[in-house]
Amino acid sequence: MSVFVVVIKELKQFRRDPRSLIMIAMIPLIVMILFGMGYGGEKGKVNIGIVNLDKEALSWTLIDSIMKVKDLNIKAYGNSIEEGRKLIEDGKVSAVIIIPNGFTYGIIKNSSVQLLVIVDESIPTISSMIKSSILYVTYKFQEELSLRAQGNFIEIIYNSVYGPTVTNIEAFTPLVMGIVLQLVPTTLISIAICREKEKGTFEQLIMSPISKFDIIFGKFIAFFIATIANMLITLLVAIYVFNVSIKGSIIDAMLISTLFLIGSLGLGILISVLSRNQLQANQAAIFVFIPALLFSGTFVPIDMLSYFAKIIANLTPMYYFTSAFRDIMIRGVSIWDVSWQTLVLIIYAVLMLTIALKTLKLRVD
Amino acid sequence: MEYAIEISGLTKKFGDFIAVDHLDLKVYKGEIFGLLGPNGAGKTTTIRMLCGLMAPTEGSIKILGYKIPEERNEAIRKIGYMAQRFSLYEDLTVYENMEFYGKLYGLKGSLLRERILKLLDFLELSEFKDRLAGKLSGGMKQRLALGVALIHNPSLLILDEPTAGVDPSLRRAFWNYFRNLNKEGTTILVTTHYMDEAENCDRIGLMSKGKLIAIGSPRELKRKAFGGDVIELKIKGDINSLPLKILETRKENDITIVRAVLNDISKELPNIFNLLDSHNIKLISVEPINISLEEVFIKLLGEIP
Ligand SMILES: Nc1ncnc2c1ncn2[C@@H]1O[C@H](COP(=O)(O)OP(=O)(O)OP(=O)(O)O)[C@@H](O)[C@H]1O
Ligand SMILES: [Mg+2]
Numbered sequence: 001m002s003v004f005v006v007v008i009k010e011l012k013q014f015r016r017d018p019r020s021l022i023m024i025a026m027i028p029l030i031v032m033i034l035f036g037m038g039y040g041g042e043k044g045k046v047n048i049g050i051v052n053l054d055k056e057a058l059s060w061t062l063i064d065s066i067m068k069v070k071d072l073n074i075k076a077y078g079n080s081i082e083e084g085r086k087l088i089e090d091g092k093v094s095a096v097i098i099i100p101n102g103f104t105y106g107i108i109k110n111s112s113v114q115l116l117v118i119v120d121e122s123i124p125t126i127s128s129m130i131k132s133s134i135l136y137v138t139y140k141f142q143e144e145l146s147l148r149a150q151g152n153f154i155e156i157i158y159n160s161v162y163g164p165t166v167t168n169i170e171a172f173t174p175l176v177m178g179i180v181l182q183l184v185p186t187t188l189i190s191i192a193i194c195r196e197k198e199k200g201t202f203e204q205l206i207m208s209p210i211s212k213f214d215i216i217f218g219k220f221i222a223f224f225i226a227t228i229a230n231m232l233i234t235l236l237v238a239i240y241v242f243n244v245s246i247k248g249s250i251i252d253a254m255l256i257s258t259l260f261l262i263g264s265l266g267l268g269i270l271i272s273v274l275s276r277n278q279l280q281a282n283q284a285a286i287f288v289f290i291p292a293l294l295f296s297g298t299f300v301p302i303d304m305l306s307y308f309a310k311i312i313a314n315l316t317p318m319y320y321f322t323s324a325f326r327d328i329m330i331r332g333v334s335i336w337d338v339s340w341q342t343l344v345l346i347i348y349a350v351l352m353l354t355i356a357l358k359t360l361k362l363r364v365d
Numbered sequence: 366m367e368y369a370i371e372i373s374g375l376t377k378k379f380g381d382f383i384a385v386d387h388l389d390l391k392v393y394k395g396e397i398f399g400l401l402g403p404n405g406a407g408k409t410t411t412i413r414m415l416c417g418l419m420a421p422t423e424g425s426i427k428i429l430g431y432k433i434p435e436e437r438n439e440a441i442r443k444i445g446y447m448a449q450r451f452s453l454y455e456d457l458t459v460y461e462n463m464e465f466y467g468k469l470y471g472l473k474g475s476l477l478r479e480r481i482l483k484l485l486d487f488l489e490l491s492e493f494k495d496r497l498a499g500k501l502s503g504g505m506k507q508r509l510a511l512g513v514a515l516i517h518n519p520s521l522l523i524l525d526e527p528t529a530g531v532d533p534s535l536r537r538a539f540w541n542y543f544r545n546l547n548k549e550g551t552t553i554l555v556t557t558h559y560m561d562e563a564e565n566c567d568r569i570g571l572m573s574k575g576k577l578i579a580i581g582s583p584r585e586l587k588r589k590a591f592g593g594d595v596i597e598l599k600i601k602g603d604i605n606s607l608p609l610k611i612l613e614t615r616k617e618n619d620i621t622i623v624r625a626v627l628n629d630i631s632k633e634l635p636n637i638f639n640l641l642d643s644h645n646i647k648l649i650s651v652e653p654i655n656i657s658l659e660e661v662f663i664k665l666l667g668e669i670p
Contacts, residue, residue: 005468009457016456016497204452204513207416208469209442364418 002210006218007225010192014226020188024226028180028234035172036242045073046126046133047171049096051084052077056104058145065141066097069133081116088120088161091171091330095119095130107145112153121160131158169242174325178296178318180234181257182264183289185227189268190281192219193360198277206362216269216357223265231257247332255335256328259345260321266352273360292318320344368427369394369521369552370415375424377410377575384410386575387424392568397543397553399563401662402572408556409449411572412525415554416446429521442470445519447510449526449556455499459490459509462498463516470517484512487542503530511542522546524555528562540565560658569658571665579665583658590661594630595654598623598637602646609640620649 014020050066052059067074075093078084084096098116106113117134121127138154193215196202205215235253238244246253268285275281295313313319324341327333335342370392377385385407392398400408413419415426417437426433431440453462460481467477485491488508493501498509507527514522522543528536540562543553555566563569564583571579571586579586588594595612598604600621604614612624627633630653641648 002469005465009454009461009465012461013454013456199455200448200450200452201454202452203418203448203450204446204466204510206418207441207444207446208466209438209471210469363420364413365420 002214003218003221006210006214007222010219010222011225014222020226023184023188024230025233027184028176028230029237031176031179032234032237032242035176036169045071046095046130047073047075047093048130049076049078049084049087049093050074051079051081051096051098053080053101054099054103058104058107059099062099062103062137062141065137065144066134069137071129071133084118085161088118090326093120094126095134097134107154112155114155114157116157116159118159118161120162122162127160169238170244170330173238173242173244174322174329175296176238177231177234177257177325178260178322179293180230181260181321182267182292182318183285184230185223185261185264186268186271186289187282187285188227189219189223189265190271190275190285191278192223192269193272194275194281195278197364203364206364212357212360212362216273216353216360220265220269220353223268224262227261227265228258231261244329246329248328248334252328252335253325256321256324256338256342256345259342259349260317263317263345263349263352266349266356270352270356270359273356292316295319296322317345317348320348367394368392369396369429370398370554371427372411372415373425375411375414375426376422377407377414377419378422383575385414385421388572388575388577390570390577390580392552392554394552395547395550396567397547397555397565399566399569400554400556400572401558401563401569403666406572407575408572409525412523412554412556416444416523417441442517443520445514445517445522447507447514447522447524447527449529451506451510453498453506453510453513456497458495458497459485459501459512460494462509463512466513467516472517480516481512484515488512489538504532504535507531507539508535511539515546520551522551522553522555524553526556526558528557528559536562560662563658571662573666573669578669586658586665587656587661590664591626591656593626593628595624595626595656596630596634596637596651597654598625598641598651599649600641600646601649602644604646607640607644607646609637624654 048066050063052063063074066072076087078087078096081098084098087093087096096118098118100114100116103113103115115134115138117131119127119130134156138156142154193202196205231254235250235257239246267288271281271284271288275284291312295309295316296318320341324335324338324345327338328335368391370390372391373389375385375388375390376383388407388411390411400411402408410419414421414424415428415433417426417434417440420434428440429443431437433440454465457465463481463484464477467473467481472480482491485494488511490505490508490512493505498506501509507530511524511527514524528539531539536559543555544565547553555562557563566583568580568582569586570577579589581589591612592610600623601619602621604611604621604623609623610626612626614621614623616622627637634651637651638648
C-alpha cells in the first residue's frame with residue numbers, strides 16, 4: 001500500500017526536523033503554563049457576571065464601581081436572569097450581580113431598591129469573599145451618592161446556588177486544549193505539501209505511481225501519529241501538574257479531542273494544497289486561528305457577541321470543540337450528550353479532507 | 366509500435382507567452398534522442414507535458430503507445446524521470462530515497478535491497494548510501510537522481526539536463542551509463558547544453574523559441590547547416606572562377622586555403638581533382654572537415670528570423 005510507504009517516509013523526515021519536534025513537545029507546555037500562571041490557583045481575581053436590566057445612568061455608575069474592586073473581575077455580561085444563571089452553571093463565573101429594572105428610578109425617587117446576587121457557594125472562601133466585596137461596593141456607592149440621594153437604601157438579596165466548582169485553570173482548560181489542538185497540528189501539516197512543491201520534490205513524487213489519496217492520507221496519518229502526542233501531553237499536564245479534574249470520562253475527553261485534532265489536520269492539509277509556499281501556508285494557518293480563538297466563546301461568551309460575530313463563532317469548529325470539551329470536563333456529560341458538537345466536528349474533518357483531496361492536482365504549474 | 370514518443374501540435378501558452386509552439390516530434394524506440402536549444406527554448410516545458418506534469422494548451426501526446434494524460438498511470442510505470450532541478454528529499458539518506466521510490470513502484474524485501482545495492486554500485490555511490498541527500502555534492506546528487514530514475518527498470522528514460530554542473534570525468538561516466546542502458550534496449554530522451562554530449566545522440570532535435578527548427582542525426586544536421594559535406598583544400602592558384610560552393614578562403618603566403626561544400630563527399634571528390642587539374646591549379650592537400658555541432662547550431666539558429 002503506497003499510503004503506508006508515504007507515512008513511513010514522512011515520519012523519517014519528521015524525526016529529523018527538530019523544529020517540529022520542539023513544537024509538539026513545547027507548545028502544549030507553554031500554553032498550559034502561561035494560562036496556569038495567569039489564571040491558575042485560588043488567588044487572584046474572582047470572575048463575576050453582570051446582568052443589567054436597568055440600563056439607566058446609576059446602573060452604569062454602580063458597574064463602574066464594581067470594576068474598581070481589585071478582587072473582582074467582570075468576565076461576562078448577560079441579558080437576562082436566565083443567562084446569568086447559565087454563566088454560573090457553566091463554571092464561567094462564580095457570581096452574577098443582577099441590577100433590576102427601575103434601579104436608577106428608585107434611587108432618584110428615594111425609595112429602596114434591590115440588588116439580586118446569585119452566588120456559587122461551592123467554594124466557601126470564594127463566596128464569602130464575593131459577598132464582602134459586594135457589600136463594600138454598595139456601601140461606597142451609597143456614600144458617593146449620599147449628597148444627592150439621602151437616606152436611600154440598597155438591599156442585597158443573595159441567591160445561593162451550587163455551581164460545578166471549577167478553578168480558574170479548569171475554566172481555561174477547554175480553551176488551552178482548543179488552542180493546542182488547532183495551532184500545532186494545523187501549522188505543522190500546513191507545509192507538508194507546499195514544501196514539496198517549493199523544494200521541487202513534488203515533481204519527482206508525482207512521476208511515480210502514487211495517487212492523490214496516497215499523498216493526502218500518507219501525510220495525514222503521519223502527522224496524526226506525531227501530533228496525537230500533543231493531545232496527550234496537554235491533557236496529562238493539565239491533570240497532573242495543574243490538578244484539573246475531568247468530571248466526565250477521560251476516554252470521551254480524548255475522543256472529542258482526537259476528533260478535533262483530525263479536523264485541524266484536515267484544515268492544515270487543505271491550506272497546504274492551496275498555498276504556493278511554506279511562508280504563505282504558515283500565515284494562513286495563523287490567520288484561520290485568530291477568529292477561532294476570539295470567537296470560541298471562552299474569552300467572551302457567545303451570547304454577548306454582535307450578530308455578525310455570532311455567525312463567525314458558529315462557523316469556527318473550535319467553538320464546537322471547546323463547548324463539547326467543557327461539558328464533558330466540567331458538567332461530566334458523556335460524548336453522546338454532546339452529539340451535536342461531535343457531529344459538527346466529524347463533518348468538519350471529513351469536509352476538510354475531502355476538499356483537500358479534490359483540490360490537489362498532480363501537476364507542476 | 367516503433368515510436369517511444371509521438372507528439373503532434375503540442376503547444377503551451379503561459380498567458381500570452383507561447384513557450385512551446387505546435388511541436389511535432391517522434392522518437393524511435395531504442396534511440397538516444399537529444400533535445401537541444403538555448404535557454405528558454407521550451408525543452409523543460411515540452412518534457413513536463415510529455416510526462417503529464419503540465420497540461421498542454423493544445424496537441425496530442427503518446428508515450429510508449431499510451432495517450433497522455435488519459436493513460437498516464439500506465440505510462441509512468443515505464444518512464445524513468447530526472448528533473449532539471451534536483452528533486453529528491455534532502456532530509457532522507459541516499460538509500461532511503463531509493464527505497465522510498467522503489468517501494469512506490471511495488472518493489473520490496475530482498476529484491477528491492479538488491480536492486481538498490483546494484484544501482485549504488487553501478488553509480489559508484491555505495492560508500493555514501495547513508496549520507497543525507499542534502500549533504501551530497503552536486504555530482505553525487507545527479508547520480509542519485511539517475512539512480513532513482515532507474516529504480517524500476519524503465520524502458521524510457523527522460524532526463525532533463527542530467528549532466529548540468531557535473532565535472533568532465535563524471536560527464537563521461539554518465540554517457541557511459543547511458544550507452545550501456547541504451548544497449549540493453551532503453552530509449553533515452555535527454556536535454557543538454559554540451560555539444561560534445563550531443564554528438565553521442567542517435568538523433569538531435571534543435572529547439573528555438575518553442576519550435577523545432579531542425580531534426581536529424583549529428584551528421585545530417587551538419588550537412589543541413591552547410592548544404593553538404595565541408596572540405597578544406599590547400600591550393601596554389603586562383604580558385605574563384607571555379608564552379609564550387611565556397612564558404613571561405615584565406616591566404617597563407619602563396620598558399621590559398623579554401624573551405625568548400627560538396628553535396629556528397631564520396632561521389633564528388635574525384636571530380637574535384639579533375640576540375641583543379643583542368644584549370645591548372647596545384648592541389649597541395651584536401652581533407653574533410655569535421656564541423657562541430659556548435660558551429661552547426663549557431664548557423665541554424667542564425668538562419669531563423
Ligand atoms: N510556469 C511557468 N510560467 C510562466 N512561464 C514559464 C513557466 N515555465 C516556463 N516558462 C517560460 O517558458 C519558456 C520556456 O521555458 P523552459 O524551462 O521550457 O526552457 P528550457 O528550454 O528548458 O530552458 P533551459 O535550457 O534554461 O532549461 C521560458 O521563457 C520560461 O520563462
Ligand atoms: Mg530546461
